[in-house]
Structures are given as structure tokens and as C-alpha cells.
Amino acid sequence: MTGTAGLDWLWHACGAALAIAGLALLVWALLWDRARGRMRCPKCWYDMQGAEADDAGAFKCPECGRAIRHERKLRRTRRRWRWVLPTCLLLIGAFASTVTPKAKRDGVLSLVPNAVLPHLLVFVDHGETPIAREVKRRVTDGQYAGEELTRLYEKLARGDFRAPTLSERWRRTYGRIIRTIKPMTGPLAAGQVSQEIPEGVRAALMSIPPMLEFRTRPVWPVGAPLYVEVRSDDWWPRPYSHLASIHAPDDDKFVARSYGYDGLNVFAVPWVKPGDRDVRITYRIVQSEQLRTSRQSRDYASGVTSVPIELRGTIEDLLTPVRDPDLTAALAAALKLDCLRPSRFQTYPQLQNRDTRTPAFVDIAIAGILEFSANGQVWAEVPAWWMVKQTPYGFLTIEECNTRQHLDFANARPVRPTPEAWTVRFRSDPEIALRVIDATKYWEGEIDVPVVIRTR
Numbered sequence: 001m002t003g004t005a006g007l008d009w010l011w012h013a014c015g016a017a018l019a020i021a022g023l024a025l026l027v028w029a030l031l032w033d034r035a036r037g038r039m040r041c042p043k044c045w046y047d048m049q050g051a052e053a054d055d056a057g058a059f060k061c062p063e064c065g066r067a068i069r070h071e072r073k074l075r076r077t078r079r080r081w082r083w084v085l086p087t088c089l090l091l092i093g094a095f096a097s098t099v100t101p102k103a104k105r106d107g108v109l110s111l112v113p114n115a116v117l118p119h120l121l122v123f124v125d126h127g128e129t130p131i132a133r134e135v136k137r138r139v140t141d142g143q144y145a146g147e148e149l150t151r152l153y154e155k156l157a158r159g160d161f162r163a164p165t166l167s168e169r170w171r172r173t174y175g176r177i178i179r180t181i182k183p184m185t186g187p188l189a190a191g192q193v194s195q196e197i198p199e200g201v202r203a204a205l206m207s208i209p210p211m212l213e214f215r216t217r218p219v220w221p222v223g224a225p226l227y228v229e230v231r232s233d234d235w236w237p238r239p240y241s242h243l244a245s246i247h248a249p250d251d252d253k254f255v256a257r258s259y260g261y262d263g264l265n266v267f268a269v270p271w272v273k274p275g276d277r278d279v280r281i282t283y284r285i286v287q288s289e290q291l292r293t294s295r296q297s298r299d300y301a302s303g304v305t306s307v308p309i310e311l312r313g314t315i316e317d318l319l320t321p322v323r324d325p326d327l328t329a330a331l332a333a334a335l336k337l338d339c340l341r342p343s344r345f346q347t348y349p350q351l352q353n354r355d356t357r358t359p360a361f362v363d364i365a366i367a368g369i370l371e372f373s374a375n376g377q378v379w380a381e382v383p384a385w386w387m388v389k390q391t392p393y394g395f396l397t398i399e400e401c402n403t404r405q406h407l408d409f410a411n412a413r414p415v416r417p418t419p420e421a422w423t424v425r426f427r428s429d430p431e432i433a434l435r436v437i438d439a440t441k442y443w444e445g446e447i448d449v450p451v452v453i454r455t456r
Ligand SMILES: [Zn+2]
Pocket: 041, 042, 043, 044, 045, 046, 061, 062, 063, 064, 065, 066
């Protein structure tokens, strides 16, 4: 038993004492002093026993002069209204004292009923506020169940008038909560609990349409290859997930795909010609689970969208190089090629970037060419780009735009050297930094990248 819990009885006893005192005072103030056959002035409570009515049947108080028209009024219970406020304070004190141990243990928000709590989300701006955390805590603790759980998910799917479904605000609050407490079925990692998704919860989540968001720089330098970023999101329960494919508008040529939630993909749009004012893109969204199980899927959504652009100027107009020895040193420490020892051809290196979660990196595009050499020869040149961003929740995220295929050693298969034989250099390239849509600055430099061999 902790020291705090040890004092719980005192808070409860204090609450009970205050409640008894409050109730006693209430009874005394409002019910105690009944007439019991006496006749009293209802204003000054002067004893008017034996008073005689006048000709009109009215009485007059000899003490304060109040005229009383009916005898009934002389037999009223004396209610001391001025004592009601102190009584209320006592009862509020009793309540506060009784709930204090719980509030101290689980927070003041723990006192809010399940049905009310999600409606408080209208006041919050993102999914890591205390109210949002309380919702997530109760769901993971299993405090919502049955109908109440369904209604919670319906509310989360619906958002509120400030945060309608799929709006930026909805995604920061409701969407993020759903992400964190997403119910799952199917194969799970060790330690995760498999659970049936209640039908109501599933229906609520499946009612949220998947979302594709296309972005690019509003201005592109003339002559540089033009790239568009697509972010795809869904809030469906596992194992449901969407698969989006992106096509050139005219020849329906497949150019990229985004799978599942939090997908970020950057793809080239070679069909844009000088003088174009927008990038037109065709997309299709299918349900990947449907695709997997039935091998035939219908489009969940499809359409044509366009992103405005303007082609003018040079890279130098848009991006400022940052030559900072400290940043270069920090990057050299952060960038590693995490490589599984090759078994057949399935091995691929991965970039470890946990160490870049420091403010020095924020809003500077790290972009360039990874140059893979072995046996004194360059075998592959692979573009890679990242940017570290501050999130509204106060921590940094790394936007990584590479896909694993891009870094596949299989590109260099003819030599099949062991990973130990590889040397990797990374050199900055402003043309690749353009693909980081929001960047106005890019790191300029060149570093050696250590290859870390894991055998798992
Ligand atoms: Zn009187």
C-alpha cells in the first residue's frame, strides 16, 4: 500500500463527516422548525397564538406590522434559506473529499463518466492532450464495452463540428486516438492481445473513407524532374487496409502505390510539360483485405485530382544550402545502413535514423545519393531523402521517403559481394532535396555511411 492510498480512508471519513453535517444542517434549516400547532408571523416569526382575525378575515402582526390574509399562512414551517448556501458548500466539500483519492490516483478526468468523456474532445486540439489520453486509457483498460464501446467509436468516427471527419483537426485528435487504440484481429506480434472486433465498432471504423492527399511544391524549377507526394491514410481496423494506385491521367500508366495507413510515397510525374498549370493524377483505392482473400476487388474510390504547380526559376531560388560541420558530424553518426546478412537475394539495408531526433535536424532536408561501391567499383546509386519535423505533440518525426526496393542490394547482384565488402557514401543533391516538399533548406556535404551487419 502506498502512502497516498494509506490516507484514502481519511478522505472518505472526512467526506462522510461533511456529508452528515451537510444533510443535518439541511434538515435543520428547511424542515426542523415546523409550526406544530403554533401560529407565527411568517415574516418575523413572532408568536401570534390567540390572534384574532379582523372583519375581512386577515391578521396583523403586532411586532412587525405584516398583514396576513389567511390563517394558513400563520402555520408555515420556518425555513432558514440563508443556511442553504453553507449547506451546499458542505455537500460539495463532502463530494470533493470522497473523490479526492480517485482524482489523485487517476486524475481529475477519471471522474468524468464514460458517456460524457468523448464529448469533451471538442475542446482539445490534438490526440495527446489529457482528455484524449484518458479516452485511450479507458479503452485499453477495457472500461468501455458493448453499446458504450460502439457509441464511443461512432463518436470518434464522426468527430465534432470543429473537427468533421477527415479534416486536419479531426486527424490530429479523433484520427490519432483511433490510430492508438485501433482494434486488431488476425496475426499479431507477440504480446498483443487478439480480440474479436465488435460489429458496431467495425462498422463505425469502416464508415471512415480512406484518404489520399496529393501535394507538391507550388513552384518547380524549370528542367528539374517533378515529383508529387502522396500521403495515404485509413482508420480501418486490422486486417482491413486500403491499397491505392496512382496513374498518369492519359495512358492509365501505373506510377506508384500506397498501402495502408501512414503511407507516404513520392513519385515522379514525367507527363507534366512546360506551361502546365497543374499536375493531373488518376487514383484508385481498393480494400487490400478483399484483394487478398478474393483475388478480385472493386474500387472503393477512384477519381482524378489535380495539384496546382508553376514552373519557373532555378533550384537556387527555392533551396538554400546549409553547410554546417556540426550537422554533418551528427548526420554521420545517425546514418547507418542496417543490413541483414544476405540469405538468398532478399537482403536489404535499412536506414537507422533514430539519432536524428534532435532539433539540429529540424526542417532541413537531408537528401542525396547513396553510392554503393564494392571491389573498387560503383555498383548502385540510390536516391534517399528525409526531413525531421516537429509535430504538434511536441516530438520530432522523420519523414522518410525511400522504399525498400530502392535500397535493395539485389541491384548490384552481379558481384554478390558480402556486405562487409561494401562501402557506402552519401552525398547531398539539391535536385533530390526538391522532393522534400516543404523544405526550403538542405544539408550540403558528403559522408561515409557505415554498414551494420545483423544476423538477427
Ligand atoms: Zn411579524
